[in-house]
Amino acid sequence: MDTPDINRRQKQKLGYTYTFLSDPKAEVIRRYDLLHRGAGPKGTDIARPAEFLVDSTGTIRWVNLTENIAVRARPEQVLEAFERGEQATPQ
Numbered sequence: 001m002d003t004p005d006i007n008r009r010q011k012q013k014l015g016y017t018y019t020f021l022s023d024p025k026a027e028v029i030r031r032y033d034l035l036h037r038g039a040g041p042k043g044t045d046i047a048r049p050a051e052f053l054v055d056s057t058g059t060i061r062w063v064n065l066t067e068n069i070a071v072r073a074r075p076e077q078v079l080e081a082f083e084r085g086e087q088a089t090p091q
Helices: 004-014 027-031 075-084
Strands: 050-054 060-065
Touching (some): 060 075
């Protein structure tokens, strides 16, 4: 939900080279049912932490969702799902 400016600074600060999605109106976040109402600073809405493994056809093969902003999938979890060619469970 960050603005393009915030994302640009964060990307530069951390040296990332991939594209960041800026979604300040939460349009994409809502489309993927990732809005976490009131979970941000001072009760603001934020995006739920999520990781998606998407194949070359655009099919979502694996999803990791959490309610806790500090919890993320471990790299080995993502690699295991990739190696299994795991199918996503409908959300």
